[in-house]
Amino acid sequence: MGNMNSHDFWTDRLSDYADDELTADERSAVDAHLTGCGDCRQILRELQAVTARARTLTDAGPDRDLWPGVAAGIGAAPAREPRVLELRTARRFSFTLPQLVAASLALMVLSGGMVWLARLGGNGTDIPATGAARFERPPALAVTFANAHYDEAIADLQQTLEAGRAKLDPETVRVLEQNLTAIDTAIEQCRTALAADPANLYLNEHLVAAKKRKLALLRRATAMTDTES
Amino acid sequence: MQAAIATPGTFTGAFSLQSDINQPVGRVRDATPGRDAGGAELVAQAAAGDVRAFELLYRTHLPRVHSLVRRMAGGRDVDEIAQDVFVRVWQKLGTFRGDSAFTTWLHRLTVNVVIERFRSENLRRQRHKDGEDIFEMLPAPARSGDLSMDFETAMLKLPDGARQIFVLHDVEGYKHVEIAALLEISPGTSKAQLHRARMMLRKHLR
Numbered sequence: 099m100g101n102m103n104s105h106d107f108w109t110d111r112l113s114d115y116a117d118d119e120l121t122a123d124e125r126s127a128v129d130a131h132l133t134g135c136g137d138c139r140q141i142l143r144e145l146q147a148v149t150a151r152a153r154t155l156t157d158a159g160p161d162r163d164l165w166p167g168v169a170a171g172i173g174a175a176p177a178r179e180p181r182v183l184e185l186r187t188a189r190r191f192s193f194t195l196p197q198l199v200a201a202s203l204a205l206m207v208l209s210g211g212m213v214w215l216a217r218l219g220g221n222g223t224d225i226p227a228t229g230a231a232r233f234e235r236p237p238a239l240a241v242t243f244a245n246a247h248y249d250e251a252i253a254d255l256q257q258t259l260e261a262g263r264a265k266l267d268p269e270t271v272r273v274l275e276q277n278l279t280a281i282d283t284a285i286e287q288c289r290t291a292l293a294a295d296p297a298n299l300y301l302n303e304h305l306v307a308a309k310k311r312k313l314a315l316l317r318r319a320t321a322m323t324d325t326e327s
Numbered sequence: 328m329q330a331a332i333a334t335p336g337t338f339t340g341a342f343s344l345q346s347d348i349n350q351p352v353g354r355v356r357d358a359t360p361g362r363d364a365g366g367a368e369l370v371a372q373a374a375a376g377d378v379r380a381f382e383l384l385y386r387t388h389l390p391r392v393h394s395l396v397r398r399m400a401g402g403r404d405v406d407e408i409a410q411d412v413f414v415r416v417w418q419k420l421g422t423f424r425g426d427s428a429f430t431t432w433l434h435r436l437t438v439n440v441v442i443e444r445f446r447s448e449n450l451r452r453q454r455h456k457d458g459e460d461i462f463e464m465l466p467a468p469a470r471s472g473d474l475s476m477d478f479e480t481a482m483l484k485l486p487d488g489a490r491q492i493f494v495l496h497d498v499e500g501y502k503h504v505e506i507a508a509l510l511e512i513s514p515g516t517s518k519a520q521l522h523r524a525r526m527m528l529r530k531h532l533r
Contacts, residue, residue, distance in 0.1 A: 109526075110519075112522070113518065113521055113522035113525055119503070119518065141526075141529070144532065145526070145529060148497070148525045148529050149497050149525070151478050151532060152493070152498045153497070153498070155398075155479065155498055157390040157393075158390055158393070158394055159390040159393050159394075160393050160406050162406070164406055164413075165382060165385060165386075167406075167407075168385060168414060168417075169378070169382075171411070171414035171417075172381070172414055172417040172418075174378040
């Protein structure tokens with residue numbers, strides 16, 4: 099038991115007094131003290147003000163959105179920015195050799211059809227003009243430059259691939275050759291058509307696109323030879 | 328006269344995470360039936376694994392959880408702890424029986440996560456020891472400023488044990504016996520720490 103003559107003895111009971119946590123006897127004793135102690139009455143008022151203030155506090159959220167961290171914690175994809183990254187990732191790794199074969203076959207069919215259409219069009223008028231203005235064909239210099247650039251790169255990669263061909267699985271080689279043949283067919287059709295209409299922009303661009311595909315395939319194949327070594 | 332009141336600074340009990348978070352405690356300011364009833368379907372969907380429903384729950388309850396964490400943790404690592412709370416909610420939603428309002432359940436879980444955090448960091452003992460000195464260094468409240476903000480700031484600077492008990496009792500409406508069970512201390516210690524916190528805070532309301 100503390101010293102009842104000590105002021106602290108009474109002060110220490112004021113919270114319990116305010117919260118009605120004292121027994122009847124204890125409460126009576128504190129009441130008697132408060133009657134004659136202005137300091138304790140003041141402290142009691144202040145303690146009651148603290149309690150009242152605590153009950154009026156308002157809630158506030160964080161300055162930043164915490165959801166991405168929560169989503170990562172529960173194994174769910176965050177809803178915003180990372181979704182873009184996912185798409186990029188998926189695109190990057192979605193090309194398998196069989197898929198490239200299918201794409202090349204589609205390209206070959208499409209190329210054949212478009213070349214045929216281009217040749218039917220005579221002077222390169224395969225693209226329907228919109229409105230009354232006649233479409234003026236731009237010079238094909240840039241395309242020619244691109245053609246040369248791709249031919250050089252393709253030749254380099256083909257050399258590299260030949261050197262590493264033995265390292266590849268025979269089935270992979272078979273699929274790769276089929277794929278390259280399909281692209282070469284598309285390229286050859288373009289060249290034939292361009293011989294008759296050298297300034298045809300569409301045919302030039304189509305040729306570059308086919309060479310781009312061949313380049314991508316060769317890069318992938320040479321990378322595979324590096325991996326196998 | 329009451330003789331069982333512990334002296335301030337004797338708060339030595341270990342924290343427990345084993346308490347049943349389905350038991351209703353405190354007054355939990357948002358736990359009115361009408362408010363919670365609207366979220367019952369969301370809670371059920373989230374418990375079934377619906378991430379979109381869970382995100383809505385998160386956005387609904389974030390201010391409440393974040394404020395509770397900030398006050399309980401004294402402003403330290405608040406975002407990180409709040410995120411942890413919601414991850415735990417996701418993991419434990421299947422154990423929510425609906426005996427209490429979801430807000431009550433969430434509130435209890437939040438308190439438990441903060442308590443566990445303090446236990447694992449082993450900071451409590453040091454803070455209790457140094458608490459009063461730290462408080463004496465607080466700047467005086469701005470006379471013309473926002474008193475509520477001064478009060479919040481002062482509250483965050485309280486020694487950990489006193490602050491947590493103050494938040495649980497005076498802000499959240501827990502009873503001493505509930506606080507004692509949560510923090511594994513005696514009700515007398517809870518009362519003594521509460522008085523200590525109030526005595527410190529009263530200076531910031533003058």
